[in-house]
Amino acid sequence: MGTALINMAGVAGESELMEAIETFVKFASLVVALVALYFAVRILPSIGKDVRRRSWLFLSLAAIAFGLSMAISVLTDVALPQLGEIYEVMEFLFVIFMAIGFYYLYTTEHRETIKLKHQSTTDDLTSLFTHGFFQTYLVNKVSNLRSDGNELTVLFADIDDFKQYNDKFGHQEGDYVLQKVAQVITQEARGEDLASRYGGEEFTLILGCDFETASAVAERLRTMIAERCSILADPQIKRDVTVSIGIASYGHDATEADKLVKIADSRMYMAKSRGKNQVYTGELLPDPIGDSAANSKVEPQTGAELGTA
Incomplete structure (x- = not known):
């Protein structure tokens, strides 16, 4: 009997620990989202046609969406279950922004590769081959x-x-x-x-x-x-x-x-x-x-x- 109570207490303790870690991760994600928001605001004025900056903007937005989804998850668990639909929207936006961000990042790297290849085979002054x-x-x-x-x-x-x-x-x-x-x-x-x-x-x-x-x-x-x-x-x-x-x-x-x-x-x-x-x-x-x-x-x-x- 005593052994069973000890085991139950141990399981309960592990459960509480896991919940505490999960809550910490969610709040940490919210902090990451706020930091990402800061960088997104800083990047916005200088984007122009810079595809690399554009990629980092969307990756920042993805981080924001992820952080907000984690925060909403906490609120849903604690007191506001009606926020469940918004949580799903945030998760969806996270996936979309991540996809766009990585697309722009790949496009930038691809263009840089083509540019370097062009420079290695083309004479700068005459545009003929080298x-x-x-x-x-x-x-x-x-x-x-x-x-x-x-x-x-x-x-x-x-x-x-x-x-x-x-x-x-x-x-x-x-x-x-x-x-x-x-x-x-x-x-x-x-x-x-x-x-x-x-x-x-x-x-x-x-x-x-x-x-x-x-x-x-x-x-x-x-x-x-x-x-x-x-x-x-x-x-x-x-x-x-x-x-x-x-x-x-x-x-x-x-x-x-x-x-x-x-x-x-x-x-x-x-x-x-x-x-x-x-x-x-x-x-x-x-x-x-x-x-x-x-x-x-x-x-x-x-x-x-x-x-x-």
């Missing part, structure tokens, strides 16, 4: 060509006398020329072509065509740049701008990505040595000018950083 992306894309493309048998040609273009232009008219004007040439390249590139800024005043195009077709594309591009980047066509340009271009085709010249770039670059230097403002598609010298330049991997620069011809 040297690194060009190299990766070309290697993959050449690897696929060995199995699918499609055509591929690398076009390598360099702005003539760009260093002198920079030195004479200033680096801001040089940057404008880089952007203008990139704009023409983008406009003239076909849908399947990949245009990139290789480095400094050098640009590349990966064309899905054979040597003869690529030669015609290169000549058209050279002509369009000479026309649209002239003093008559654009008053902001201080001196007529031209480019020298070299090309190299898969199969016709080489079957490896690095050799295609090297040959196209060497032909571009041959075009410069023969008078500039032309496309060179002929034979190469045994030790062509620019051979070392073709092997170097120059990171894109702004006009203010350039020092090459």
Whole structure:
């Protein structure tokens, strides 16, 4: 009998303890809700279009709804059972606000990821693809060509006398020329072509065509740049701008990505040595000018950083 009474007392004590803990948690939740309300009020004036702040606002509202639901639960248990329906509403709002908050949070992180990816593959000044992306894309493309048998040609273009232009008219004007040439390249590139800024005043195009077709594309591009980047066509340009271009085709010249770039670059230097403002598609010298330049991997620069011809 005595043992039974002790056991009953123990059970009653545990029950009271659990009720006390539950009540404490509910009141603590109300405190969290009040703190969340404070942060929500602070966040509201500065939300604007900031999705990250918007996500924290809804998460704060979710915390408020949760805290109020806990408080209402206490009141319902103590003295106001009619608040039961409001409790259910608060729980519903908690779920909704949590869902919206996490949605905005995910959206923010997703946009940040896309932005970082874009920055790693796109040149800031010209909006063309970067040297690194060009190299990766070309290697993959050449690897696929060995199995699918499609055509591929690398076009390598360099702005003539760009260093002198920079030195004479200033680096801001040089940057404008880089952007203008990139704009023409983008406009003239076909849908399947990949245009990139290789480095400094050098640009590349990966064309899905054979040597003869690529030669015609290169000549058209050279002509369009000479026309649209002239003093008559654009008053902001201080001196007529031209480019020298070299090309190299898969199969016709080489079957490896690095050799295609090297040959196209060497032909571009041959075009410069023969008078500039032309496309060179002929034979190469045994030790062509620019051979070392073709092997170097120059990171894109702004006009203010350039020092090459």
